[in-house]
Amino acid sequence: MDQKTQTEIEAAVFRRLVKHFQDNTDVQNIDLMNLAGFCRNCLSKWYRAAAEEQGVEVEDAAAREIVYGMPYAEWKEKYQKPATEDQLQTFENKKPS
Numbered sequence: 195m196d197q198k199t200q201t202e203i204e205a206a207v208f209r210r211l212v213k214h215f216q217d218n219t220d221v222q223n224i225d226l227m228n229l230a231g232f233c234r235n236c237l238s239k240w241y242r243a244a245a246e247e248q249g250v251e252v253e254d255a256a257a258r259e260i261v262y263g264m265p266y267a268e269w270k271e272k273y274q275k276p277a278t279e280d281q282l283q284t285f286e287n288k289k290p291s
Contacts, residue, residue, distance in 0.1 A: 216262065216263040222277070222281075224282075228281060228285055238254070238261040241257045
């Protein structure tokens with residue numbers, strides 16, 4: 195497979211992952227962190243970092259809006275639920291020392 199095709203496939207997979215996260219707002223970031231070790235915020239940080247590697251400046255807010263499909267504050271207000279004690283404890287237990 196040539197590099198251009200690989201890049202196009204990777205971009206399509208990224209878009210599908212982002213769409214999946216946008217469509218499944220019931221899945222909380224803390225659950226993603228506890229299960230997979232990354233969340234929507236991580237993905238937006240990776241997006242910003244990849245842009246910077248290409249010499250493109252992307253603000254945190256802009257990267258988050260790409261991942262969340264709306265401003266982060268709006269997403270939090272609409273969909274984010276308070277973390278339970280169990281979720282917070284799991285998160286703390288999984289943090290690297």
